[in-house]
Amino acid sequence: MLVLIGKRIGIMALTMLAVSILLFLALEFSPGNVATKVLGQFASEEQKDLWLQQNGYFEPLWYRYFSWAGNFISGDLGMSLRYRIPVADIMLPRLWNTAILGFWTFAFMIPVSLILGVLSGMREGSTMDRIISLTSIVTTSIPEFASAVFLSAILVFWLKLLPGTSGMIGGFDPVQLIMPVLVLFIYDFGYVTRMTRASMADVMTTHYIRTAVLKGLPYRQVILKHALRNALIAPFTVIMLQINWLLSGVIVVEFAFAYKGFGALLLEAALNQDLYVIEACTMVAVFVAVTTQTLADIGYTYLNPRIRFQ
Amino acid sequence: MADLTSTITPAFSGGSAFMRAIKSFALLRESPIGMVGAFLVLFWVFVAIFAPLLAPHDPLAILQPFAKPGTVHAKSATTLWLGTDNLGRDILSRIIWGSRTVLIYAPLATLSAYVVGVLMGLAAGYHRGWWDTILSRIADIILSFPVLVLFIIVISTFGASGINIVIAITFASAPGIMRIVRGLVLDLRNRDYVAAAQTRGESALYVMLVEILPNARGPLIVDACVRLGYVIITIGVLGFLGLGLPPPNPDWGGMINEGRKMAMIFPHMTIMPCIAISSLVLGFNLLADGLREVSLRD
Numbered sequence: 001m002l003v004l005i006g007k008r009i010g011i012m013a014l015t016m017l018a019v020s021i022l023l024f025l026a027l028e029f030s031p032g033n034v035a036t037k038v039l040g041q042f043a044s045e046e047q048k049d050l051w052l053q054q055n056g057y058f059e060p061l062w063y064r065y066f067s068w069a070g071n072f073i074s075g076d077l078g079m080s081l082r083y084r085i086p087v088a089d090i091m092l093p094r095l096w097n098t099a100i101l102g103f104w105t106f107a108f109m110i111p112v113s114l115i116l117g118v119l120s121g122m123r124e125g126s127t128m129d130r131i132i133s134l135t136s137i138v139t140t141s142i143p144e145f146a147s148a149v150f151l152s153a154i155l156v157f158w159l160k161l162l163p164g165t166s167g168m169i170g171g172f173d174p175v176q177l178i179m180p181v182l183v184l185f186i187y188d189f190g191y192v193t194r195m196t197r198a199s200m201a202d203v204m205t206t207h208y209i210r211t212a213v214l215k216g217l218p219y220r221q222v223i224l225k226h227a228l229r230n231a232l233i234a235p236f237t238v239i240m241l242q243i244n245w246l247l248s249g250v251i252v253v254e255f256a257f258a259y260k261g262f263g264a265l266l267l268e269a270a271l272n273q274d275l276y277v278i279e280a281c282t283m284v285a286v287f288v289a290v291t292t293q294t295l296a297d298i299g300y301t302y303l304n305p306r307i308r309f310q
Numbered sequence: 311m312a313d314l315t316s317t318i319t320p321a322f323s324g325g326s327a328f329m330r331a332i333k334s335f336a337l338l339r340e341s342p343i344g345m346v347g348a349f350l351v352l353f354w355v356f357v358a359i360f361a362p363l364l365a366p367h368d369p370l371a372i373l374q375p376f377a378k379p380g381t382v383h384a385k386s387a388t389t390l391w392l393g394t395d396n397l398g399r400d401i402l403s404r405i406i407w408g409s410r411t412v413l414i415y416a417p418l419a420t421l422s423a424y425v426v427g428v429l430m431g432l433a434a435g436y437h438r439g440w441w442d443t444i445l446s447r448i449a450d451i452i453l454s455f456p457v458l459v460l461f462i463i464v465i466s467t468f469g470a471s472g473i474n475i476v477i478a479i480t481f482a483s484a485p486g487i488m489r490i491v492r493g494l495v496l497d498l499r500n501r502d503y504v505a506a507a508q509t510r511g512e513s514a515l516y517v518m519l520v521e522i523l524p525n526a527r528g529p530l531i532v533d534a535c536v537r538l539g540y541v542i543i544t545i546g547v548l549g550f551l552g553l554g555l556p557p558p559n560p561d562w563g564g565m566i567n568e569g570r571k572m573a574m575i576f577p578h579m580t581i582m583p584c585i586a587i588s589s590l591v592l593g594f595n596l597l598a599d600g601l602r603e604v605s606l607r608d
Contacts (some may be wrong), residue, residue, distance in 0.1 A: 141592035146584035248458035
């Protein structure tokens with residue numbers, strides 16, 4: 001088990017290294033481009049040269065990469081070109097906001113999709129199964145921006161129940177969180193439901209479930225004691241990997257509702273060529289994604305006795 | 311996608327490839343959900359092909375701004391069934407022409423991702439060893455990016471154009487396809503007909519493309535349908551975020567982004583393209599579900 005964890009963490013570190021090299025090459029390969037982004041379109045060649053000189057851009061590429069990576073690890077993420085303040089100062093509050101959004105989305109999505117998935121996989125082909133399956137196909141087919149538009153039209157403009165933007169201008173307001181969470185929930189729960197259903201349906205065809213049914217155990221007990229424990233291993237991984245999807249989803253939802261979160265910051269930085277913010281946000285996003293994948297792998301191994309005791 | 315391997319169809323038993331394809335689509339009749347999906351997809355394909363005949367107006371022509379649905383356009387004496395946008399362009403015509411944009415770029419991007427992903431997967435699964443290690447590592451690295459982050463960086467660094475969108479989608483989707491193909495190949499490479507071809511002295515490329523790939527087609531067709539849906543969503547998202555095809559191209563995502571600021575007073579500007587894109591994605595997802603159901607049955 002320890003060897004496995006060590007190996008997974010090693011792979012994670014290597015992935016981060018590879019991603020950082022790719023990112024660095026994509027964004028900072030040509031110093032001239034960097035200077036244009038930092039100093040603006042209208043800077044003269046002399047100004048650019050001077051800036052490049054001062055910031056060590058005439059060093060060889062590998063040296064620049066290592067000093068960039070070194071600064072990064074020690075917490076110096078550079079300055080935002082747009083806001084003229086350290087990147088960390090902008091990014092951390094934004095990350096916190098997104099964490100709140102993600103937390104509430106998962107807080108609703110996990111129980112709902114697990115229950116629906118189990119109900120649907122319990123009796124494959126039943127009316128309940130068909131209704132749940134169809135619902136989850138329909139909801140995953142509606143992109144986040146479309147459900148944002150549909151829900152806004154109904155709940156915000158027509159019934160006037162909820163605010164249409166979530167800028168949190170007058171301080172934190174939980175009511176403004178409802179729409180973004182709802183949109184993320186609707187798009188995401190279908191996938192986890194389907195995966196839980198597949199896992200549950202799989203378990204229901206195994207011999208030990210048949211044995212349990214044939215020896216006359218009450219159906220309730222078969223499901224709760226025998227099926228659930230095994231059926232919920234696969235959804236655990238799916239839910240962990242869903243965090244990676246959520247990182248994409250928050251970009252759309254935060255943009256749609258003007259929520260001041262991490263995804264909106266990344267998008268804003270990309271549209272404004274705010275170089276160091278793009279780099280920092282991407283590394284954080286990849287870090288979160290890779291960490292959850294690693295945790296999913298380790299957790300899966302831990303939960304599955306067939307692998308654990310090998 | 312653990313259930314994919316179970317849908318591998320047995321090695322072929324006579325009849326041309328074309329006839330067999332027709333036959334498997336004929337089976338779709340048994341799945342009402344699949345039929346609804348096929349209908350939705352065919353509807354939009356029909357709209358895209360006959361866009362010049364179906365669209366009542368030029369999608370770029372400026373008629374009268376902010377017309378509500380059903381307004382009669384005085385000059386041409388036509389009804390603007392879905393109204394016009396803020397510049398006065400007919401929304402129905404823009405949705406009809408926009409179906410062309412999405413139905414050209416989404417299949418193109420999916421196809422290109424499939425070519426790369428299938429080749430990678432065949433190489434990794436058939437040769438194993440170093441090929442497998444290196445290709446799987448590359449796939450892991452690309453898949454560790456949250457998809458949209460990858461798109462935003464690629465598009466904002468290299469610019470928004472049709473070809474860049476296709477390249478970005480290929481780059482992001484090929485590793486996922488590779489994993490599926492690799493899994494299927496690992497299962498198929500020990501079959502007798504593969505051994506027979508190897509004994510005949512066929513080249514590795516021949517064995518991969520002629521013996522293995524056709525037998526892996528079932529799960530891949532289902533995956534392609536689901537993936538097409540995702541690619542359509544992706545293209546829509548990019549348009550919505552302002553990273554899509556540059557205006558004035560009629561593009562569903564872009565239309566939603568443009569109409570968003572006026573959604574409170576003129577909801578028709580955003581709702582109609584949202585219905586269009588959702589119905590097309592739903593079509594592909596239902597079709598995939600129907601095909602999966604039918605292929606599992608026999």
